[in-house]
């Protein structure tokens with residue numbers, strides 16, 4: 293969803309700047325819009341009004357690029373990832389960068405990024421960015437951790453049916469020229485019990501879909517969560533394992549979830565049950581699972597995530613990578629997929645929309661809601677009729693006395709609203725102040741920027 297360009301409906305005389313100045317240009321554009329009958333609330337612009345330039349890499353969705361262009365940003369769009377050297381050479385002229393997982397934003401890149409304000413990771417993870425160094429440089433990093441929940445939930449539904457019908461083995465046999473029609477140990481999923489471990493974004497969506505197929509749904513989560521539909525929360529993992537015909541894992545990788553399904557837990561599962569893991573590779577002890585399948589206690593498994601995964605398409609998935617790989621591959625009714633749970637066109641589009649919106653909201657309004665390395669701060673919008681208000685966005689080191697200095701500087705003006713928060717060594721204060729003349733703005737910005745703890749100060753008007 294793109295952020296619409298909003299133009300002020302009126303301009304107060306007290307802030308009318310001289311012709312030819314950036315503010316004058318801005319107000320002229322606002323008046324032109326007003327004369328065409330456009331009366332939405334105010335969009336903010338950096339005080340310097342310098343054209344913001346974005347570097348968008350790794351073939352990020354065209355919708356995201358269109359969103360940025362519609363906000364008036366200059367966008368350079370490349371399909372490939374940049375190497376560290378290429379980034380160091382080019383990044384100094386950009387205010388924002390959009391990447392996926394292949395472009396690495398290292399400390400060296402950040403040192404060269406003298407104008408960089410924001411990093412958008414158009415993917416789930418943010419390991420490719422030195423988050424700490426970015427925060428120290430006053431650069432929030434945004435990602436989209438939950439855009440692919442539905443895609444994962446749908447894949448699990450397909451795996452429930454594929455496992456219970458031994459679909460992959462039958463299909464593989466016929467593709468190799470063998471006709472092997474079977475009904476023994478093939479089941480409908482209707483009426484069976486699905487046990488969901490982790491009832492978060494994915495687990496809860498799956499719950500709804502599974503009930504539509506006539507399954508009974510139970511779930512186990514460390515939190516008490518309101519069940520959706522007729523699902524029921526159980527008290528312990530063991531209770532879930534005892535009762536379920538299918539167990540599906542949707543927990544994060546944490547010290548307490550590593551190997552949470554091992555020999556003991558597999559023994560607690562019903563004989564002939566199935567195990568599905570689309571969560572994280574280390575959540576299942578795979579050698580223990582191999583033994584449980586060999587002994588026919590577990591009737592099949594679908595695994596999308598592995599402790600060690602190949603770095604690129606075409607790389608081998610073999611015993612060098614994971615010592616049990618060939619043994620697992622050779623077992624019956626085992627579905628192995630290359631971490632594709634969230635890999636759909638829809639998920640990519642959602643990621644593009646969500647991250648581009650975060651980036652645009654930060655550049656245009658200063659909001660850090662959704663940032664992974666930064667305190668999350670936002671203020672409600674400055675609306676039409678509040679045209680003399682400006683927004684102060686001050687990123688600083690988290691140390692005593694900063695707010696006193698900032699508030700001393702702001703004290704001659706009416707502070708309409710203000711919010712401050714910190715995360716580790718970084719703190720961020722946003723304040724909307726009224727009735728500031730253009731000359732005052734420049735002086736005020738200099739004063740706040742020159743405080744000891746200043747990392748970055750932006751004024752939006």
Ligand SMILES: NC(=O)c1ccc[n+]([C@@H]2O[C@H](COP(=O)([O-])OP(=O)(O)OC[C@H]3O[C@@H](n4cnc5c(N)ncnc54)[C@H](O)[C@@H]3O)[C@@H](O)[C@H]2O)c1
Nearest residue numbers: 490491492493494495513514542543544545570571633634
């Ligand atoms: N296969 C893929 O392509 C793919 C795509 C997206 C997400 N994932 C993975 O799926 C998993 C779930 O994602 P999500 O978006 O639903 O996460 P989420 O944070 O929304 O939900 C996780 C749930 O697990 C619960 N939980 C945490 N520790 C637990 C424990 N020890 N026992 C029981 N419950 C516990 C949490 O309380 C939460 O409700 C994550 O590991 C994520 O990395 C995989």
